[in-house]
Structure formats: C-alpha cells, structure tokens
Amino acid sequence: MTTNGDERWNRGTEAMDAVYGEGFSATYYPQPREMPYHRETVEHLFGDIWSRPGLSVRDRRLLVIGVTAALGRGDLIRIQALGALRNGELSPEELREGALQLAFYTGWGNATSVDRGIEDAIADHEKERARPL
Template sequence: MNDRYQRGRAVMDEVYGPGFSAALDGQSGPFLKETVEHLFGEVWNRPDLSTRDRRLLVLGATAAFGRADLVQVQARGALASGDCTPDELHESVLQLAFYVGWGNATSVQEGIARAVAETTTAAEPNQD
C-alpha cells in the first residue's frame, strides 16, 4: 500500500471511528482506491473545513437521498469522534426536514436513532 492509501485509511478511521478501515482489508479496485486515496486522503484531509463541517455537509447531502443506512454511518462516525452529540444529531433532523422533505427526514431520523442506540448500547457497562 502506498502513502496516500495509508493516509486515506487513517482519515477514514478518524471520520468513522477506530478500526473502520479494517473492513477494507482484502478488497481492491479502482473505485475503492480513489475513495481511500483521493476522497479521504486528500479531500477530507484539507485544512479549510473541519471534519465536523465536512460531516454535516455530507449528512445534509445524504439526507437528500433518504437513505437511513448512509445517514447511520455518518451519525455513528459523528458520535464516535465526538463531532456531534445525540441531541445535535436529533436537532439536525428538524433542520433538514425543511430542506430535503419530510419523507427523507423520516429516513434521517431512523438512521440517527439507530446510530444513537448502537452508541448508547456500546457505552453501557456489561451487567453480567
């Protein structure tokens, strides 16, 4: 693996949580290579917007697709990195509803609720 690819994987782990890029092990192809090297190694790594700023932009764009699964990935990353609190993510649903439509906002709420539930469950001490 080259330096750009390694840097991209490191940024992916910053954006989505430690170990996220490990899911890429054993995968290859031009789309994956450009995603890791260019999108994460270069674009997400640029200095003029913070990771939080970029995440909120992606969350807004993703909301327009009405894809709860993609929103969940962004919300999970926001919670893991400390970029957003559960309350901030829930507030974003209301803000987005007026721009992406109520139906798409329903999917945004679903993705955020799942991510918050996962994070809350993972943070709870084991009762065994």
C-alpha cells in the same frame, strides 16, 4: 520502503479512521488496491479530500449529512451520525435537532429516513459505550 501509493493509502485509511472510528478502514476496505472503487475511496476521497485543511471533519460531516438527507439515505446517515457520536462532534440532541431542520429542506419523507438513521446510530453508540473494556 513505501511507494507513493502506500503513502496515499495510509493517509486515506488514517483519515477514514479519524472520521468513522478506529478500525473502520480495515473492516470495510481490507483488500483495497485490487478494487478500483475501494482504492479511489480511500486514497482520493479520504486521503485527499477529507484530509484537506480548509474544513474540519465536523464541518465536512455536516455537509455530507445534509446531502445524504436530500437523498433520503437513512442507512448512510447512520454511518455519519455514528462517526459524529464516536468523535464527540455532535450529541444525540444535536443530531435530532438536525433531522428536524433538514425536514423542511429535504422533505418530510426523506427526514423520516434521516431520523431513523440517527436513532439507529444513537442506539449503536449506546451499545458500544455499554460494552465492558
């Protein structure tokens, strides 16, 4: 028998894996319930927010990329861009065009970090695709 917490956790990990790729949740949140931050990330952010029907995952990702770009966090852009590539939501060309668009709204310095995160994600994705099955 599962508890409400189990159901929320499962819904959250399913959403997280749908956003970032299969197995992501198990890699980054292996012992969730003992750590409040991990539990809230999985159960609330992904189980409740990313799972809502009002926007697609792609739409939500574009919003997150914009906000993350404003913060100048290329490391977090890399995670979002890789998820978008894995899911076929955005192409390398679209991500690169997005970096240029964001440069004029977030500042050139932040966009430099965004561009680096995007290029790193594209390289990561190409390596994943080149691995033999």
